[in-house]
Amino acid sequence: MQTEHEVVVLRLGHRPGRDNRMTTHVGLTARALGADSVLIAGAASGSKETIEDITGRFGGPFDVELTETPEKVITGWDGTVIHLTMYGLPIQDVESKIRTAHRNEPVLIVVGAEKVPFDVYEKADYNVGVTNQPHSEVAGLAVFLDRLFEGTELDREWENATHEVVPMETGKKVEPTETE
């Protein structure tokens, strides 16, 4: 979202086929709610393509990359590493510290699929639970980003969109954007 320090989402444990839609939703949620990019561990070319299509149509900047070495992304991260997990500390107890960290350095948000290696728990600066209940990595990411940015992500401007939705009380309105 072009805050001073970038926010990147790392999607772990993508299983081709089974996880395609969830991974696509993780990426689209990251984009819509203010992250600067998503890194997907594994063979997720379909999800990458869908997210890039949306970015091409509705704007960016937003970047999607695949990675075969997610551990290196975590260990090499120059900033704060957050791991979202139902086993972690309640978001309401740590969000303020995390916002302070983000004022000073980039933030990596790690989002797993079914099973996350224990290593990730140890390497994260914060293991954070959006509730300690089992629900959805997409929901957890959404609430986390909304709280990290304190709602400012909802007002962001999009660049290089070809289309935009015009909010309506009733109905659907999508318009081509003016070209520069």
Next chain:
Amino acid sequence: MQTEHEVVVLRLGHRPGRDNRMTTHVGLTARALGADSVLIAGAASGSKETIEDITGRFGGPFDVELTETPEKVITGWDGTVIHLTMYGLPIQDVESKIRTAHRNEPVLIVVGAEKVPFDVYEKADYNVGVTNQPHSEVAGLAVFLDRLFEGTELDREWENATHEVVPMETGKKVEPTETE
């Protein structure tokens, strides 16, 4: 969440097979973030079972029902009907009015899959966009509930759980709850 007036999530357009996981995530998100129940339109017995299993283990109250007549649920709703859609009015502009409505009456939150009949747009009291960007119905629902309850959902107590997660800085801890 046993607020004075109930909050029910209605999941429309479930396509068996293709939507199983998304529908399960909608239901688990509804439960974890403070709704009282989820109604799923269509043949979603697998999702129902998964959500009920989680409720049996981690507590409730939370109710899951299938319905073949979602239109009747909407037209017969005695309270405020919210339809979450990327075409709707920005959440930040309407959330305060919706919170006021919820202080006076029950709220039904309608969450679609791919294509929602136009009828639903017309019958909803509010069409609400959690951004006007395409992302995920699970993400939209999560942010909507967190804002509706203003974070109080994160502190709710669970009844009749057999297990609970003990939040930890690092690691995973699930304990049996004390029996009464």
